Amino acid sequence: MNISELLEEERKTFSTIPLDICKYIYQRLKSSTPIEYSKVSPVSLSKILVDIHGLKEFRELVTKLFENLKKNEGKYLVFYIAPFGGSKSQTFEYVKEIVKKIDSSHGIIEFSFSASTRIFSLLKTIVLTISALLLSSNEIIESEKEQLLEILAEYRLAERKISEEKEHVESLVDEILPIISSLIDIVNKKSWIILIQVDECDLWYGNYSKYKEFGKLFREIYDRASRVLYIFYTTTEAYYQLRKWSAIDPFLNRTFSGAFTVASPGKYLDKVSYAVAKLAALIERVKETKFSPKELNLVHKVISYKKLDTTLDIRRCNLMIISLLEKIMLFNKYKLFEIGEEKFKTGEGLEIAAEGIISEVLYRIPGIIFIRTPVDSAEGYIELSKGKIPVKIIASDTDIEALNKLLNKYSKIIVINLIGKDFSYNPKIASLNIEFEEILYPLVGIICSDQLTNSEREKLFREYADFFRSVTELDSLMESEVIELTLEEKPVEEKIEVPKKVEEVIKVSKEDYLSILLDFIQSWRSIRSVCKFLKKDEKYVRELVEKYRKYFYIKGSRIYRRK
């Protein structure tokens, strides 16, 4: 099935799901928090979201272990291993749901918590939950009730002692553990099952002292309880860390060798097109919008180009898909794709896009300091921690000629390649390839649309800058060692003349600032950034703006260029 057929299918599915549930799922996905199954029931999560790999296997295992524990005594440890952004927390939620569905005639005491939980509050919860469950149970006999009340009295004393003496964590645990043991003795008589689920075990990674007190609690329960199931959710690294600790930790030492492991790759595997279609259908339902097959294909292409379809990180992939779809939704509101496509059809698009990237996009990308150069054939330079690196945009053959000249001058150049030319042959060129023409449409749309107000245009430029950053490999290019290493070998400041020229120009008299400002302020700049750029104080800059009021004006803390 192609992506538009998939979307059609998903639209049908989502139309049957209540809007409230759709909104809930959408919010959870956007905030990267696990979906609580009870909130979406009776709708099955696998129907509306991509299945988690390994979940079936895990469900079978957990159900089997519960069945065993109902019949016989037993102690089990299960590791659910999945990478970051995989499926751990979602599976953690799922187990809570499994527990709810298990025949209530058999008591299950569930403790589901994150490794970040404070040990004292956990101990408190355990004591209070077990005693509350026992006291409210019909099965409890009078003598047990008395015993229980005695234990609770002991707990109150311990609690008081702790609050008075403000003892260390170790002694807190030692104080409460005997109380928990006594409670478990009663639980054992009822043949109840204790389930301990620990999410985010990675938080213990590299910090045994953080884990140690939990380990003591786990061991106490493991030794005392006759029916207990532990489920730990970890990444592979943390799993290995726990394996190493099994040599020194009494709980892991006795449980690790017999532990069950279920591993899940977390990734979408071949299902990324389903994910795009499902998320698009979800957004359509929540935001009352419609995506075209073309737009979905673009999202799919970007996801594949950025290799997110093969990443292990479902969370990142989901967020990227949602963010792209929402950007497209925003651009669609102003029909920017259509305007841009028209311009590309008439052949003007590429040039407008090239100019737009330089004058409107690059400097709006947060974290990237891009300064446009008024002179020189490079369009500007990007400031890095170790120096400055010129940027050249390639949209035509003339640009390639200009680039060849620049190559003699600089040790490294960032090329923004709009025409798909291969520059990999030249180690001096760090090329940022714009793989799909479609991603330039909205930019051309923003520039050419005559329906936009200044503030709308500004907002859209900012949104586009963010879009540009996420659909290209800009971040990885900026982080790539190629740039850093070259700069280390040859300090670019010595080689690049552009900044020097700027510095020189800055020293000239007031009259000559106009061209610099015209180049620097394409749309608007904050007064602060202009001060920084010119290395002058605010008063001086305000005087300059006053002088060139024909070209600029100040509004708030920004200097705007008159159109």
Next chain:
Amino acid sequence: MISENNLIENIILLYLLKEPLNKKEIEKYFSIKRQALNSILNKLIEENKIKVKKVGRSKVYWTNPLIFAEELYVARVIKSLKKKRLGEVYEALRNKGFSENKVDSALIVMLALGDIQISDIPIELSTIMPCFYSQVKSSGFPVVLNYRVAEIVSKIILKTNISEIAEKYPNIMWIEADREKGLDKGFLIVKKPWRHSCAIICEVSQ
């Protein structure tokens, strides 16, 4: 963490179980340095896992099948069951008191010996499975390995990068980078390749 020599040991043992080999023949299978191979062979001899005998001018290595006694016994039971559905095989053996890990390690031995084929298992995976024999025996699937070690062994045995195989079979194995040290300290996770296979095909008649 398991070493590459340990993985190669597993393979050598299973190859020798199939047929005795002289050093040249072993070298042909594993393009590793002679010194490394010698040390692996000497270690196996010391541990009494393999034996060596001079035949003519060359030394011939063979294994002591007793070290595989359990697997060979389970394999015999599997064959005697005359059942081809994997689910039934697991169930029947569980009823006889064999754990899943034992059945899996026996299946690996049988795969290495060429006694059986399991439906839907690609040849690359069947070839690489013997590496994991000792881990599957001790802790079962999924096998978690040091990525670098897996890479080296894959190059030796399959003459290809493990990442290529992992990309080909994302349901079976995948690579996870270490959050701080990257791929160099990453992991390869291998799940049971025959989890979703339905049948085994016994090649050798009893």
